[in-house]
Amino acid sequence: MxxxxxxxxxxxxxxxxxxxxxxxxxxxxxxxxxxxxxxxxxxxxxxxxxxxxxxxxxxxxxxxxxxxxxxxxxxxxxxxxxxxxxxxxxxxxxxxxxxxxxxxxxxxxxxxxxxxxxxxxxxxxxxxxxxxxxxxxxxxxxxxxxxxxxxxxxxxxxxxxxxxxxxxxxxxxxxxxxxxxxxxxxxxxxxxxxxxxxQFAGAATYALRAAKETIDRGLEVDLETGLGIERQQFAALFATEDRAIGMASFVENGPGKAEFRGR
CATH class of the missing domain: 3.90.226.10 (2-enoyl-CoA Hydratase; Chain A, domain 1)
Known part of the structure; x- marks a missing residue:
C-alpha cells in the first residue's frame, strides 16, 4: 500500500x-x-x-x-x-x-x-x-x-x-x-x-474486458481494422464459461437474470 x-x-x-x-x-x-x-x-x-x-x-x-x-x-x-x-x-x-x-x-x-x-x-x-x-x-x-x-x-x-x-x-x-x-x-x-x-460486480468479467479493449484499440485504427478486432474478441468470448451461462439463462429465463462466475 x-x-x-x-x-x-x-x-x-x-x-x-x-x-x-x-x-x-x-x-x-x-x-x-x-x-x-x-x-x-x-x-x-x-x-x-x-x-x-x-x-x-x-x-x-x-x-x-x-x-x-x-x-x-x-x-x-x-x-x-x-x-x-x-x-x-x-x-x-x-x-x-x-x-x-x-x-x-x-x-x-x-x-x-x-x-x-x-x-x-x-x-x-x-x-x-x-x-x-x-x-x-x-x-x-x-x-x-x-x-x-x-x-x-x-x-x-x-x-x-x-x-x-x-x-x-x-x-x-x-x-x-x-x-x-x-x-x-x-x-x-x-x-x-x-x-x-x-453495477459490474456480478457482470461477465471477460465480456467487459473485451468490450473495453475493443473500443479503446478501435479508436487508434481505421474502421476495417477495428471491425477485425471486434470480430476476434466477439468470437473469443465463446470460449468462456460466462458466455454459456448467459445464453442458457437468456433462453430459459429471459434477459438480465444470469449469474456469472467471472470465467
Missing part, C-alpha cells in the same frame, strides 16, 4: 468495487512518488480477481490540482527526458485497467489531475468542480497524455482551445463539451461513482 495513493477494496454492499484513493495533503500534488504509487495501485486493480470495477477518487476536497511544480522546477531537460516516459506510463496503467473505471471528481482536477481523470472510462464531477490543462501558463504543455486523450474525448478544436489558453472549465461547461459525463451535488459524487461501478 502506497503512502499517498492506494487501492481500497470494498466489502459488503461495495464488494467488487475498489477505490484508487489519492491522499497527499493538501491538494494531491502528483509528484514522482505519487505517480509510481498510482501505477502500483493500477497494477493491483488489474491483477485482483475480486476487483470488478474501480473508482479513482481524491477525497471530498480535491481530485488532484496537478503535478508537483516545485519538484519539476528543479528538473533539467535531461532529467525530464528520463522521467517523462515513466510519468506517461504511470497514468497509462490506469487507462489500461481491463475493468470499468470511473473518476469521481471533487474540487480541482487540473493539469496532471485532469490527465488522470481522462484515463478513466467515465467521469462524474461535483457541481463546483473545476477542470483544465493550464500547463501553457507555465511555459510547457500537458505531458501525461493530455494532448492526446483530451483531443480524442472532446475533439481537436475544443482541446486546442483549452490547452492553448490554459483556462479553467467549470462543471457545467465540462458536461456540455463531453469532458465529464455526469454532474451531481458535491457530497454525492463518490457514492454516485461507487453505485455506477457497483
Amino acid at each position: 502506497g503512502e499517498f495513493a492506494r487501492l481500497e477494496v470494498g466489502s459488503g454492499e461495495q464488494a467488487g468495487v475498489a477505490t484508487l484513493r489519492l491522499d497527499r495533503p493538501k491538494m494531491n500534488a502528483l509528484n514522482e512518488q505519487v505517480q509510481e504509487e498510482i501505477r502500483a495501485a493500477a497494477h493491483e486493480a488489474t491483477a485482483r480477481d475480486d476487483v470488478k470495477a474501480v473508482v479513482v477518487y481524491g477525497g471530498e476536497r480535491v481530485f488532484a490540482a496537478g503535478a508537483d511544480v516545485k519538484e519539476m522546477n528543479d528538473m533539467s531537460y535531461t532529467d525530464m527526458i528520463k522521467r517523462s516516459g515513466g510519468l506517461q506510463s504511470a497514468f497509462t496503467a490506469v487507462a489500461k485497467i481491463p475493468k470499468p473505471v470511473v473518476a469521481a471528481i471533487t474540487g480541482y482536477a487540473l493539469g496532471g489531475g485532469c490527465e488522470l481523470a481522462l484515463c478513466a472510462d467515465v467521469r462524474f464531477a461535483a457541481e463546483d468542480a473545476v477542470l483544465g490543462q493550464p500547463e501553457i501558463l507555465l511555459g510547457i504543455i500537458p505531458g501525461a497524455g493530455g494532448t492526446q486523450r483530451l483531443t480524442r474525448l472532446v475533439g481537436p478544436s475544443r482541446a486546442k482551445d483549452l490547452i492553448f489558453s490554459g483556462r479553467f472549465v467549470k462543471a457545467e461547461e465540462a458536461l456540455a463539451i463531453g469532458l465529464v459525463d455526469r454532474v451531481v451535488a458535491p457530497d454525492a459524487v463518490y457514492q454516485e461513482a461507487v453505485d455506477w461501478a457497483g
Whole structure:
C-alpha cells in the first residue's frame, strides 16, 4: 500500500468495487512518488480477481490540482527526458485497467489531475468542480497524455482551445463539451461513482474486458481494422464459461437474470 495513493477494496454492499484513493495533503500534488504509487495501485486493480470495477477518487476536497511544480522546477531537460516516459506510463496503467473505471471528481482536477481523470472510462464531477490543462501558463504543455486523450474525448478544436489558453472549465461547461459525463451535488459524487461501478460486480468479467479493449484499440485504427478486432474478441468470448451461462439463462429465463462466475 502506497503512502499517498492506494487501492481500497470494498466489502459488503461495495464488494467488487475498489477505490484508487489519492491522499497527499493538501491538494494531491502528483509528484514522482505519487505517480509510481498510482501505477502500483493500477497494477493491483488489474491483477485482483475480486476487483470488478474501480473508482479513482481524491477525497471530498480535491481530485488532484496537478503535478508537483516545485519538484519539476528543479528538473533539467535531461532529467525530464528520463522521467517523462515513466510519468506517461504511470497514468497509462490506469487507462489500461481491463475493468470499468470511473473518476469521481471533487474540487480541482487540473493539469496532471485532469490527465488522470481522462484515463478513466467515465467521469462524474461535483457541481463546483473545476477542470483544465493550464500547463501553457507555465511555459510547457500537458505531458501525461493530455494532448492526446483530451483531443480524442472532446475533439481537436475544443482541446486546442483549452490547452492553448490554459483556462479553467467549470462543471457545467465540462458536461456540455463531453469532458465529464455526469454532474451531481458535491457530497454525492463518490457514492454516485461507487453505485455506477457497483453495477459490474456480478457482470461477465471477460465480456467487459473485451468490450473495453475493443473500443479503446478501435479508436487508434481505421474502421476495417477495428471491425477485425471486434470480430476476434466477439468470437473469443465463446470460449468462456460466462458466455454459456448467459445464453442458457437468456433462453430459459429471459434477459438480465444470469449469474456469472467471472470465467
